[in-house]
Amino acid sequence: MSEMRNFVAINYLECSPDYVGRFEELFGTRAHAIDRIPGFIRMEVLKPKADGTYLVVSHWENEDAFKSWTSSPEFLEGHKRGFADLQKAKEEGREAPMKSSFKTYEVLAN
């Protein structure tokens, strides 16, 4: 059904060099909380060969499924350790160890 094109969200995560090890550990042992959200299809975490921007690519049945995830308990559960790291850096007056920027897409072709 061409009217029902799947939806993709990409979180572009700029990771500071001294946080890379921890960052990769967090994704290597991710909570899989997102996997329980209805309409979630799959995700990939992409490690850049050249620059410092990682991509977290998530595929969804539609935009509503993605939106319901961002306001779900699973969103908080899945980001708990990362959010704690950001909070700690803030309390200690340090730069955020990663910067996040979401962009959204529809699948035009396969």
Added chain:
Amino acid sequence: MSEMRNFVAINYLECSPDYVGRFEELFGTRAHAIDRIPGFIRMEVLKPKADGTYLVVSHWENEDAFKSWTSSPEFLEGHKRGFADLQKAKEEGREAPMKSSFKTYEVLAN
């Protein structure tokens, strides 16, 4: 096998507004030449919801498979109509209707 992480190439394609229709037509009727390359897994063409940068995401068994594609007859066949549009714009002294920039990644986690 964690040593054999898959490889992803993303072509970031900035498309000028007056070329969007043709651009989407080309991908909607793509040649599928890439599908014949050994080591090719799948691809998605992602249409942005907000800005003008489309993403062509291709998944490969490894980096060598991707590299062999970029120097294959299938690469030229798959890009024939797009390359012709670029050539025509050049000959007519117009701006390129799209700008391409490849970045490569390894799959860190699923």
